[in-house]
Amino acid sequence: MAHATSIQYEPVAEIGGGAYGTVYKARDTESGQFVALKSVRVQTDQNGLPTSTVREVALLRRLEQFDHPNVVRLMDVCATQRSDQETKVTLVFEHVDQDLKTYLERAPAPGLSPDRIKDLMRQLLCGLAFLHSNRVMHRDLKPENILVTSQGQVKLADFGLARIYSCHMALTPVVVTLWYRPPEVLLQSSYATPVDIWSTGCIFAEMFRRKPLFCGESEVDQLGKIFEVIGLPPEDEWPTDVTLSRKNFPPLIPRPIADFVSEINEQGAQLLLNMLTFDPLKRISALNALEHPYFRDEETLTQTKS
Structure with missing residues (x-):
């Protein structure tokens, strides 16, 4: 990790803030190109940076070697020691104008x-399949963390950072949106890569609706909103390692997804329901989603039907 000086990157504008600190648009004084700077303060131990942070950064750098078109490029990592107890780690990413x-x-x-929605979804799933095949979970997928270039190219951002942040930061009391969180996270059950598929399903619906699908105000309210659409799951699918009982919710039956996402076609509705499946083990994977009939062109579908 380079102990780079801040001279190389000259901040020109603040482009966002969150639980993890401020994000700046900056100019690389050597190349003249714009970059995005994200800094996090990491608690240091006697040996310097914790191995978990070094491991996470090494993973991000390794992914960088693949140069995947649907994953935002990590261009540099700088570490600046602020005190004996704290080091500022700055991640330098390519800059994309809009999310x-x-x-x-x-x-x-x-x-x-x-x-256009189909094209965006295909790109999003390509990026996700790449992350998942490298055992990286995003864990915070939402429209603000998906960048779209002026040419319409989708790039996943802020992946792999969740662990760097959560290990070493007392999070400020900001409201992290619940609207894209899957049931297993809301129930505080164990989770794995299917968390990202649920979030992708929520985003898929939002592309048609132009507003979020589930807008809960608390974990329980969010689950209630989800069950109003997909129905209350059967008892045998309810996770056993959670404190919230299934009995807390009314016995709801699934409603047609077209009631909520009216413009979606039949194949799209099928794919959406495969993503918004309560049981994470039954949820479609990113790779299988890319093989779904929704992504086949109309000609191929017509030929297979005849």
């Missing part, structure tokens, strides 16, 4: 075309 939230807001009425 998916802004992209959806800027789309003229009536919103994105079905073909």
